[in-house]
Amino acid sequence: MPTISEKILSRASGKSAAADDFVIADIDYAMAHDGTSVLAVSAFKKMDAKKVWNPERIIIPFDHIVPANNETAAKLQQSIRKWIKEQGITNFFDVGDGICHQVLPESGFAMPGKLIIGADSHSCTYGAFGAFATGVGATDMAEIFATGKLWLRVPRSIRITVSGELAKGVSAKDMTLYIIKNIGADGANYRTIEYYGDAISELSISGRMTLCNMSIEMGAKAGIVPPDEKTFEYLKGNAREKYTPVYADKDAQYSEEYDFDIGDLQPQIARPHEVDNVSDVGEVTGTPIDQVFIGSCTNGRYEDLEAVAGILRGKKVKARTIILPASRSVLIRATEAGIITTLLEVGAIIAPPGCGPCLGAHMGVVCEGEVCLSTSNRNFKGRMGTGGLIYLSSPETAAASALRGEITDPRGLYSQ
Ligand SMILES: CC(C)[C@H](C(=O)O)[C@@H](O)C(=O)O
Ligand code: SF4
Structure with missing residues (x-):
């Protein structure tokens, strides 16, 4: 059948x-x-x-x-x-x-x-x-x-x-x-x-x-x-x-x-250089990061930007944070909701809709030894720039980590 x-x-x-x-x-x-x-x-x-x-x-x-x-x-x-x-x-x-x-x-x-x-x-x-x-x-x-x-x-x-x-x-x-x-x-x-x-x-x-x-x-x-x-x-x-x-x-x-069963699921992180090299965020908490990339076809939608803004509102990021909304209409909606202003105020960079740094093309390429936490879907060796190390996470974990400048569990950051 x-x-x-x-x-x-x-x-x-x-x-x-x-x-x-x-x-x-x-x-x-x-x-x-x-x-x-x-x-x-x-x-x-x-x-x-x-x-x-x-x-x-x-x-x-x-x-x-x-x-x-x-x-x-x-x-x-x-x-x-x-x-x-x-x-x-x-x-x-x-x-x-x-x-x-x-x-x-x-x-x-x-x-x-x-x-x-x-x-x-x-x-x-x-x-x-x-x-x-x-x-x-x-x-x-x-x-x-x-x-x-x-x-x-x-x-x-x-x-x-x-x-x-x-x-x-x-x-x-x-x-x-x-x-x-x-x-x-x-x-x-x-x-x-x-x-x-x-x-x-x-x-x-x-x-x-x-x-x-x-x-x-x-x-x-x-x-x-x-x-x-x-x-x-x-x-x-x-x-x-x-x-x-x-x-x-x-x-x-x-x-x-x-x-x-995902009832007890912790935030997950894929470590360099394979997408299935996944652990609970707790195992990598504290890993210093140079850059956070929020966007891509995986996690660049309105809901993602809204979750990120919810964590970052009124604070300042410690790692450089590059955000590419997934589309013009996502960008318009996020602009109208005040999310883009919030993200700019916390110190993030808003780049035009597109793939950008996801595949190491431009607007956020990393260099040898740099660590990027990305909401994208691939952390292959060299993808975002030769010698760069890519961790993958949810937008929530990416936002929390941007605040601290190191990989951070987003739970508990909500009502601070
Ligand atoms: C450039 C393109 C062929 C490629 C793909 O097919 O996936 C890209 O979108 C990627 O994510 O690596
Ligand atoms: S490069 Fe590929 S994975 Fe990245 S945002 Fe574009 S289509 Fe998606």
Whole structure:
């Protein structure tokens, strides 16, 4: 009996497909950003393709190196803007609009039951809305641009059930890091993770995006939260088109099943240089930090900035603190709520929406020996600058640590 992936990929390929089958699927939406569109367009041209299959189903947000940091980036971005015009692609989000994985959901492209492919590994974020969404390389994207189709092996599925209530100061990111610690960085290779349980239902849409976003950090092809009232509420007046929610059958076959209880969960930290090198914050408390980065497609949303401002309000940061809201609309909302003023007053730097320091591109690159606490999703060696050490945490832990200039447990900082 089918899982969510089997159902979505059966619908998209027009045949009844089970795990391990190969299918050629029709893509609902395809995304490439400034980084990968350059390669995808070059492959598209090499294939001698002339016109994209459907200019309305291609989405191109510029987010990785925005605004352009040098002439090379400016030139590449110029060439993609030109191609977008030639092709009549309407869903173009230029510099400053935000990170692809934030912009797509905000713009109503991430819908239950859809098959969404992005030329970016964190495209699995859209699983937070019940879509089957995954990342591919630029040449696969070129094939989609040309034909609207992609071959896929239908993934086996893992069922993860999470129960219990998160304590104050402990959030979706801690839950996510804890799951990664237990599953391991390759523990879900080429699987779809389906997330269930009261702790998942309790998560906000933003929290579900954090969780699904990091499914790739366990090797997963996709991570899906079955859609519920919160999903439908978010999509009201926002969804691009009609959608049909897809759920697994009761007796669906899972390759592995895991149960977690997060009732006693402590804030979690991923230590350098692996995402699954996770411990309770208590084990690293007091580690001096040079920089705090709050942002990325994992934790740069309004809810994250609100949590950070709640901890920092009226105080002063000791570590340099760089904040990039995930999108223009996050920045507008945070501005209107006074959060941006609060963050500026505490001594933080607000940079324009985009990926920025997350991948060591610009606006917060670290050097040899520097320690950065980041709310992003990867702490690979050298990612934010050669020789830099990256710890990953929740926005709450990042804020508390910024205040002290060392890794700090955020619990207990609330009513001071
Ligand atoms: C640049 C891009 C291809 C890359 C990805 O696919 O994930 C980036 O977004 C990242 O997070 O490392
Ligand atoms: S914010 Fe970071 S992880 Fe997300 S898409 Fe950008 S570079 Fe990749």
